């Protein structure tokens with residue numbers, strides 16, 4: 001209640017920058033003195049700052065910023081601007097610094113990381129991908145060296161030893177997914193020496209809004225022990241024969257598809273006269289629904305691409321292939337069956353972690369991004385983070401034009417292409433943002449036909465992406481790209497070496513065009529922000545049509561407007577509906593985020609109980625003590641045969657095994673419960689309450705059960721040649737493990753569909 005009232009009343013404000021700005025002149029005053037010092041003396045000055053505790057006093061903050069500025073000037077050849085130092089101070093206070101594109105967040109982040117490290121904190125700088133983690137660590141290394149701070153980076157390919165080395169540095173850069181996977185893997189070790197992640201201190205999150213808001217709906221998963229699911233190609237072929245409206249209906253938002261009565265009859269007939277709602281056939285309906293979802297709602301080249309015989313998801317928030325992502329198993333298999341590719345490896349989910357849980361492990365959190373203010377509320381609600389809006393170094397002179405609205409997609413495309421031709425004729429570089437891969441390719445084709453050579457950026461690897469983006473400011477360049485978030489490379493006018501800068505500036509700088517507005521205004525802002533960096537000239541404009549998904553899915557009335565000859569709708573009221581549609585969509589995204597959060601809160605509490613107990617077993621002799629009491633005689637016999645140490649180790653392994661096994665099973669139970677819980681809507685109960693009501697009692701006996709099973713396994717253990725081999729009693733760790741990100745079920749589950757039918761009062 002208090003929270004909802006606060007949400008309504010308390011407009012999220014930004015952090016007051018005055019305490020920081022007051023220090024700027026004192027920082028500058030130190031500059032001449034520091035320039036006199038030799039490099040080693042400068043390093044000593046930095047190290048001396050480590051002789052006190054956090055937080056930094058006013059005077060020490062001045063010293064840190066002054067030393068940091070001088071070190072950056074010498075090591076990187078760039079003297080941090082005042083605004084970057086404001087960013088550093090905001091980060092050191094644990095805020096999210098909103099700094100526009102090209103303002104130099106990488107350096108601000110590094111100076112803050114060094115500030116924490118000098119005071120004895122371990123810092124993890126979380127990036128959005130491998131490439132940026134490695135690039136930033138290497139780029140900033142000379143600066144860290146000069147400040148006497150060690151730095152390392154991890155990436156997906158890092159070996160265990162490389163990870164350990166990187167984590168032993170003061171500052172470690174890594175993609176958020178890898179940091180999460182390491183935490184998950186560490187939770188499964190049976191020997192403390194196998195752990196790689198040290199105790200968490202400080203997290204500095206780059207592209208904080210993408211990571212903390214957009215990616216927070218995608219849990220990281222550790223899976224193990226292979227077992228293949230049956231392919232559902234038969235179902236895929238069957239649903240292909242069904243006809244829209246006659247056999248199935250799609251709801252207004254395009255998020256749900258349901259069989260009609262005629263559809264059910266057709267499916268039952270095609271399956272040889274089964275009754276889909278009978279007890280015996282209870283597994284069929286979910287399969288049909290999954291196949292139908294895959295067929296109707298998931299489109300190739302919009303939601304996924306097929307490459308090298310694999311279905312690869314497109315990360316909607318970043319508009320590119322998400323190598324590690326997959327849908328929950330059933331849906332993934334259904335899409336694979338639809339595309340007739342081999343059904344991919346599947347196995348048990350050993351454990352999972354959400355971005356929230358990962359980030360909240362760190363007692364100190366901070367972040368930086370170009371677009372934070374519009375998610376200030378979420379950052380506060382989910383991460384207890386406040387936003388500090390750092391002004392640009394030079395005033396932003398980019399011209400953001402109003403949205404152009406058209407009746408149809410064709411008219412929108414015609415208008416955009418015409419505008420692109422007009423702008424291209426002046427030599428200005430153009431960046432066009434599209435909604436999905438298919439659209440970017442179609443549009444590029446159109447542009448080429450119109451004589452505009454263009455580069456399409458949608459699904460390359462991270463390094464290629466960065467190189468393409470870096471050249472997008474070249475004279476006459478036309479670049480078509482899907483969502484820009486997390487690309488992490490700024491567009492310099494005149495190409496990456498800025499050799500042609502003058503000509504491009506004179507022409508008017510980068511012209512950004514959005515082909516459709518994004519599901520949130522923040523994503524629009526990220527695209528616009530690519531133009532006008534560091535006071536450069538630039539323009540941005542969006543072209544929208546009434547049949548864009550954003551409008552169709554979120555506006556109830558989409559007819560009754562008047563258009564000009566070219567199909568443009570200029571009526572302010574209709575333009576306002578586009579803004580409205582975007583707000584509705586933002587509300588939906590927030591709800592999804594909040595739901596993931598709520599469900600995971602309970603799971604996290606239970607996981608913590610298990611982990612706490614597991615830690616006692618792993619690091620102490622909890623397992624042995626319990627078994628010694630429970631199976632006195634057998635324990636004593638084995639001790640006599642093989643000695644205390646070997647028995648204690650066997651008891652530890654057996655207990656860990658049953659704790660982990662129990663948690664895997666409990667996890668599976670919780671996901672099933674969560675899927676099925678929507679049926680509870682039938683009883684008009686709150687599904688979350690229902691979830692908690694069922695999940696809590698089931699967990700009650702968890703530890704006792706695991707202990708009892710461990711004792712049982714131990715009882716069966718026999719000494720052979722003076723050794724105990726726990727695999728004799730079925731204690732086997734997964735032979736292999738792998739990691740991925742589960743794409744949150746984009747549509748309601750099969751159960752919800754069933755619930756929807758029952759709710760509608762249909763027979764059966």
Ligand SMILES: Nc1ncnc2c1ncn2[C@@H]1O[C@H](COP(=O)(O)OP(=O)(O)OP(=O)(O)O)[C@@H](O)[C@H]1O
Nearest residue numbers: 078079080081101102103104105106107488489490
């Ligand atoms: N103080 C400075 N003086 C001169 N150049 C600087 C300074 N700080 C950063 N730069 C340069 O500005 C460019 C942009 O820096 P950086 O990539 O860190 O920006 P960013 O804010 O992270 O942008 P993006 O939003 O694209 O990630 C880099 O080429 C960097 O070398």
